[in-house]
Amino acid sequence: MALIGLGIGTAVAIVLFMTLGARGSWSFILWFRGVKLIGLILVAYAVAVSTVLFQTVTNNRILTPSIMGFDALYILIQTMVVVLFGSATLATLPPWPAFLGQVAAMMLFSGLLFRLLFTGAERGLYLLVLVGIVIGTFFRSVAEFAQRVLDPNEFAMLQDSLFASFNSIDTRLLGTAGALVLAASAIGFRMLPALDVLMLGRPMAIGLGVPYRRTVTVALVIVAVLVSVSTALVGPVTFFGLLVASLAHALVGTSRHRLILPAAVLIAVIALVGGQMILERLFAFDTALSIVIEFVGGIVFLFLILRRNAR
Template sequence: MYPRRLIGLAAVLAICVAGYMTLGAQGSWGFVLPFRGAKLAALLLVALAVPTSTVLFQTITQNRILTPSIMGFDALYVLILTALIFVLGGQEYVRLPVIGQFVLNVGLLMGAALVLFGTLLSQARQDIMRMILTGIIFGVLFRAVTGFLQRMIDPNEYAVVQVNSYARFGRIETDLLLIAAVLAGIALAFAWRMRHRLDVLELGHDTATNLGETPQRATLQVLVIVAALVSVSTALVGPIVFLGLLVVSLAHQVTPAARHAVLLPCAVLICAITLIGGQTVLERVLALSTPLSVVIDLLGGAVFLGLLLKGMSR
């Protein structure tokens, strides 16, 4: 049953890719195909990173509502970005090479995420709920500090922060694709290698221990992978709070009670369809100026509220 559903999703994705590459094309195909192909590659890279990090994070927290973005990763990115512009100045930040900005953002974001959640894990050990609640509190703190710094910087520098603080699918730095693909590819390879261990971790701490798994070590390994994937995708296109929650929730509906070997590809395919199909419709069919991230956050927010209310009613 599940292989047929994955094949069906792959067929829909192929249609979306064909539409994205060909609809509304004018001029030389020698220019159009490489130009759109680079953006398509970036969208596919995000479609690989975001749902994978969300599935892994939900597995170790055993909670289908929480995602890295909701836990404060996006708020941490905006804080680091604001702090860099506050220290360096808007003009100096803009003058940095694009690859330099990307590496700096990824390095600081991943380092801060590992310090934060690694410290929480070392202190809480098996108390994963303590880590979750503390992470949410830190997310609120990050947003408060960010707001304070944004009120202290020059309005022109604040404009630089604003431009880089929102997801941007129509304006992607294609020069970053190679380094982003390498970093994400390494993390994705480790995530796929852990797919069977993730099935064990999802059974709970005691059961996983009885089956020979070491939950503390595995959880730390998963957090490293999650930090890498979220850092790369966020630095490449900007933060999208509810994308992971939306596509993973749909993946659970398409493949209920499936193993991670099925759930991960399903979530990736749904995310790719959402990004590529949505961008195609908004740009080429409806000719709307509304960013895709706004639509995704609107739908994802509705899904989040639905899951929250469903959990409260049980």
């Protein structure tokens, strides 16, 4: 019933996004809004699925993939481009090299972490998360230091690229991003039964015959691909995944991935498409959707921590 309700809500949000306030040629409007809609759905899917999978692997509903330092690495890459080549290079850089370079850097970073730290033991997973936090803090510190030596005008231009922007998704990148997401999803779909068992914990999963190390490693690689694509498309989003994953668990009331994953994706689509529609049609771009999402997600994060401490 929850999935049916979310499906109806998603359909309503999409129809309103495509038709509300439409004036002029319908062929142009449907193409212009349709391409933007595909970008929003792609980002919503990548963020929702990556967060649910990461929480399954870590067996913790408070952690998100951003804890591994992906957002900090994105900020560092953008900052170093401006420091080394100037803000004009960042503004005029062709989209394909920038997108593929950012995805490749994040994938290389995650691959090195998994290769060097993840040994298959439970403490190896905890060490992986801890080192991700430390490296993310290091990346942020280096980026902040580099930003202090920038010219104020270049720093102002850099700031625009460091905040998530759902209104300026480069539509030329959607084909490549969609192919990466589709490939990762095809692999993850075959792992759904093993992921359900993984929720029971490492000892129980091994006892039930799940190849723990291989399953967790593949899941983390899928997470890295999805996070890299979403971050390279719109920028860093810290609490959005936590928000949709928490709402999905609350609405569905089960940990089975064949239900949780669609619910999280539908909630993410409603939040992005519906939020962008309200922002454009009612508020005339007076505020940024990412600010609202991060604010609500931060409140949910604090609520989850306080509830866990109360227990």
